[in-house]
Amino acid sequence: MSPSSLDELIDALRCLPGVGPKSAQRMAYHLLQRDQRGAQRLAAALDHALRVIRHCARCNTFTEDEICARCLSQKRDASTLCVVEMPADLNMLEQTHAYHGMYYVLMGRISPLDGIGPKELHLDKLLARATDGSVGEVILATNFTNEGEATAHYLGEMLRARGLKVSRIARGLPVGGEIEHTDAGTIAQALVERRTL
Amino acid sequence: MSPSSLDELIDALRCLPGVGPKSAQRMAYHLLQRDQRGAQRLAAALDHALRVIRHCARCNTFTEDEICARCLSQKRDASTLCVVEMPADLNMLEQTHAYHGMYYVLMGRISPLDGIGPKELHLDKLLARATDGSVGEVILATNFTNEGEATAHYLGEMLRARGLKVSRIARGLPVGGEIEHTDAGTIAQALVERRTL
Numbered sequence: 385m386s387p388s389s390l391d392e393l394i395d396a397l398r399c400l401p402g403v404g405p406k407s408a409q410r411m412a413y414h415l416l417q418r419d420q421r422g423a424q425r426l427a428a429a430l431d432h433a434l435r436v437i438r439h440c441a442r443c444n445t446f447t448e449d450e451i452c453a454r455c456l457s458q459k460r461d462a463s464t465l466c467v468v469e470m471p472a473d474l475n476m477l478e479q480t481h482a483y484h485g486m487y488y489v490l491m492g493r494i495s496p497l498d499g500i501g502p503k504e505l506h507l508d509k510l511l512a513r514a515t516d517g518s519v520g521e522v523i524l525a526t527n528f529t530n531e532g533e534a535t536a537h538y539l540g541e542m543l544r545a546r547g548l549k550v551s552r553i554a555r556g557l558p559v560g561g562e563i564e565h566t567d568a569g570t571i572a573q574a575l576v577e578r579r580t581l
Numbered sequence: 582m583s584p585s586s587l588d589e590l591i592d593a594l595r596c597l598p599g600v601g602p603k604s605a606q607r608m609a610y611h612l613l614q615r616d617q618r619g620a621q622r623l624a625a626a627l628d629h630a631l632r633v634i635r636h637c638a639r640c641n642t643f644t645e646d647e648i649c650a651r652c653l654s655q656k657r658d659a660s661t662l663c664v665v666e667m668p669a670d671l672n673m674l675e676q677t678h679a680y681h682g683m684y685y686v687l688m689g690r691i692s693p694l695d696g697i698g699p700k701e702l703h704l705d706k707l708l709a710r711a712t713d714g715s716v717g718e719v720i721l722a723t724n725f726t727n728e729g730e731a732t733a734h735y736l737g738e739m740l741r742a743r744g745l746k747v748s749r750i751a752r753g754l755p756v757g758g759e760i761e762h763t764d765a766g767t768i769a770q771a772l773v774e775r776r777t778l
Binding site: 386387388389390392393395396397399400401402407409410411412413414415416417419420422423424425426427428429430431432433434436437445446447448470471472475491492 | 583584585586587589590592593594596597598599604606607608609610611612613614616617619620621622623624625626627628629630631633634642643644645667668669672688689
């Protein structure tokens with residue numbers, strides 16, 4: 385008995401990750417009853433983003449240009465290429481102000497359960513970028529999850545086969561971390577990856 | 582350094598209830614990277630719903646018509662009016678097949694903390710509906726939360742003052758409920774509201 389345009393909106397909201405039928409219903413009611421301006425703004429933002437956003441031809445991140453501003457910057461070290469899973473990871477690395485090289489954003493990770501293999505990640509684009517002559521070292525900064533580790537392993541093999549120097553960001557205790565409250569896997573890895581002082 | 586259309590989309594997604602900055606970012610990446618068709622569909626559904634959905638002149642629920650199909654139905658008992666907070670509550674009551682009267686949907690509840698008082702709920706519309714001559718009994722089916730109870734109390738006073746018969750749905754143990762695993766408040770209420778057999 386509910387209007388079809390409401391059913392369609394509730395159904396359409398379910399394309400959002402983590403949104404099930406109950407949340408979608410709650411969101412639709414909220415938008416129609418309490419925030420029509422927000423809903424209008426969301427519709428317009430979706431439309432606009434879908435029209436103008438594409439992938440940077442060099443680093444694969446989201447951009448409105450052929451090549452993003454970061455890739456065009458003359459101030460960055462062109463000889464190191466840091467590979468991350470998502471733009472959010474790139475943002476976190478940038479916030480450290482500890483890295484001044486280039487990036488490549490995979491836009492995902494190898495995840496067989498989700499049907500995402502090397503082909504779906506378009507790794508040929510990364511390979512072309514890493515072997516374009518400017519890159520001396522590739523730093524793999526994928527997550528330390530199962531999928532992120534598998535991705536780093538696959539990329540390591542692939543890039544080393546092309547004669548590239550490949551490194552992986554370190555595992556260990558976080559800054560301020562206490563051994564007593566750290567999981568065993570992290571402590572074991574911190575021992576293996578210990579640095580000579 | 583991220584494109585402004587992406588920032589705008591992430592910001593616009595935060596109008597959805599329960600969506601903070603991290604979820605909004607994750608949703609935006611997902612839509613742009615993995616589900617552009619879903620995003621297009623969502624934008625269109627929002628646009629369409631905002632244009633065609635309005636409130637039923639009689640029961641206040643969402644509809645595309647002046648008066649919704651349920652209010653126009655000749656098969657329903659016009660002498661009882663059940664007041665609920667949201668259309669989702671109405672749907673649950675309909676699924677019981679135990680009620681065949683009319684409804685009024687408040688589209689909210691009295692909630693001083695959220696700045697929603699009797700005026701914001703447009704209770705004059707409910708009052709006009711309840712006193713239009715057809716209604717013999719008003720059943721208050723707001724939630725048994727603090728806000729729902731306060732709303733029921735306020736509505737009860739208001740409607741009784743107009744000489745209407747007002748009732749409240751019962752509290753008690755759920756079907757299949759075990760006393761051992763029921764909270765004390767519910768047990769106490771089930772004792773107070775006990776039925777003579």
